[in-house]
Amino acid sequence: MAKKRIIVVCGAGFATSTAGEDEVKKIVKELKIEAEILKKRVVELKTATSMGGADLYVLMTPTTVKLNGPSVNGVAFISGVGKQEVIEQIKQILSE
Numbered sequence: 001m002a003k004k005r006i007i008v009v010c011g012a013g014f015a016t017s018t019a020g021e022d023e024v025k026k027i028v029k030e031l032k033i034e035a036e037i038l039k040k041r042v043v044e045l046k047t048a049t050s051m052g053g054a055d056l057y058v059l060m061t062p063t064t065v066k067l068n069g070p071s072v073n074g075v076a077f078i079s080g081v082g083k084q085e086v087i088e089q090i091k092q093i094l095s096e
Contacts, residue, residue: 004028004035004094005052008074009042010060017041020058020074027090035094056093 006024010017017039028035040048045065048054053068060074070093076086 004033004055006035006037006056006058006094007045007048007054008037008039008058008060009045009063010039011042016060016074016078019077020060023074023077023087024058024090027087028094031091031094033094056090058090 006028008017008020008024010020021037021039024035024037028037038048038054042061042063042065045063045067049065049068055069057067057069057071058074059071060078072086072089072093073082074086076082
Protein backbone atom coordinates (compact mmCIF):
# COMPACT_ATOMS: atom_id res chain seq x y z
CA MET A 1 0.00 0.00 0.00
CA ALA A 2 1.34 3.44 -0.90
CA LYS A 3 2.30 5.92 1.79
CA LYS A 4 -0.65 8.11 2.76
CA ARG A 5 -0.38 11.89 2.99
CA ILE A 6 -2.44 13.40 5.81
CA ILE A 7 -2.70 17.11 6.53
CA VAL A 8 -3.92 18.28 9.94
CA VAL A 9 -5.26 21.84 9.62
CA CYS A 10 -5.64 24.31 12.48
CA GLY A 11 -5.87 28.01 13.13
CA ALA A 12 -2.48 28.76 14.68
CA GLY A 13 -0.45 25.57 14.24
CA PHE A 14 0.03 24.70 17.88
CA ALA A 15 -2.20 22.87 20.37
CA THR A 16 -5.16 21.75 18.29
CA SER A 17 -3.09 20.46 15.39
CA THR A 18 -0.85 18.56 17.80
CA ALA A 19 -3.90 16.92 19.38
CA GLY A 20 -5.19 15.98 15.92
CA GLU A 21 -1.79 14.72 14.84
CA ASP A 22 -1.49 12.52 17.95
CA GLU A 23 -4.87 10.91 17.27
CA VAL A 24 -4.07 10.31 13.60
CA LYS A 25 -0.73 8.71 14.55
CA LYS A 26 -2.60 6.22 16.77
CA ILE A 27 -5.01 5.37 13.95
CA VAL A 28 -2.37 4.81 11.27
CA LYS A 29 -0.34 2.70 13.70
CA GLU A 30 -3.42 0.56 14.44
CA LEU A 31 -4.11 0.17 10.70
CA LYS A 32 -0.42 -0.53 10.01
CA ILE A 33 -0.39 2.19 7.37
CA GLU A 34 2.68 4.19 6.50
CA ALA A 35 1.78 7.88 6.54
CA GLU A 36 3.30 11.31 6.21
CA ILE A 37 1.43 13.57 8.64
CA LEU A 38 1.80 17.30 8.11
CA LYS A 39 0.49 20.11 10.30
CA LYS A 40 -0.60 23.23 8.44
CA ARG A 41 -2.15 26.49 9.54
CA VAL A 42 -5.38 27.31 7.73
CA VAL A 43 -3.63 30.25 6.01
CA GLU A 44 -1.12 27.76 4.51
CA LEU A 45 -3.83 25.47 3.18
CA LYS A 46 -4.23 27.01 -0.27
CA THR A 47 -0.51 26.53 -0.94
CA ALA A 48 -0.62 22.96 0.40
CA THR A 49 -3.53 21.99 -1.85
CA SER A 50 -1.84 23.50 -4.92
CA MET A 51 1.20 21.30 -4.23
CA GLY A 52 -0.64 18.02 -4.66
CA GLY A 53 -3.22 17.69 -1.95
CA ALA A 54 -3.60 14.84 0.49
CA ASP A 55 -5.25 11.48 1.04
CA LEU A 56 -6.98 13.01 4.08
CA TYR A 57 -7.48 16.42 5.66
CA VAL A 58 -8.20 16.53 9.39
CA LEU A 59 -9.82 19.91 10.01
CA MET A 60 -9.30 21.28 13.50
CA THR A 61 -10.80 24.59 12.36
CA PRO A 62 -13.30 25.56 9.65
CA THR A 63 -11.96 26.47 6.22
CA THR A 64 -13.35 27.88 3.01
CA VAL A 65 -10.45 26.53 0.93
CA LYS A 66 -11.50 23.96 -1.68
CA LEU A 67 -9.82 20.72 -0.68
CA ASN A 68 -8.61 18.19 -3.22
CA GLY A 69 -9.19 15.16 -1.03
CA PRO A 70 -11.51 13.81 1.67
CA SER A 71 -11.78 15.60 4.99
CA VAL A 72 -13.05 14.95 8.50
CA ASN A 73 -13.93 17.31 11.32
CA GLY A 74 -11.13 16.81 13.83
CA VAL A 75 -12.69 19.07 16.49
CA ALA A 76 -14.09 15.87 17.99
CA PHE A 77 -10.53 15.06 19.14
CA ILE A 78 -10.63 18.17 21.33
CA SER A 79 -14.27 18.09 22.50
CA GLY A 80 -14.65 14.32 22.70
CA VAL A 81 -18.10 14.64 21.11
CA GLY A 82 -18.40 12.23 18.18
CA LYS A 83 -14.76 11.17 18.50
CA GLN A 84 -15.38 7.49 17.78
CA GLU A 85 -17.38 8.37 14.65
CA VAL A 86 -14.51 10.52 13.35
CA ILE A 87 -12.03 7.71 14.07
CA GLU A 88 -14.20 5.32 12.04
CA GLN A 89 -14.43 7.85 9.18
CA ILE A 90 -10.64 8.17 9.14
CA LYS A 91 -10.18 4.40 9.14
CA GLN A 92 -12.61 4.06 6.24
CA ILE A 93 -10.92 6.79 4.17
CA LEU A 94 -7.38 5.50 4.79
CA SER A 95 -8.36 1.89 4.04
CA GLU A 96 -9.62 2.72 0.53
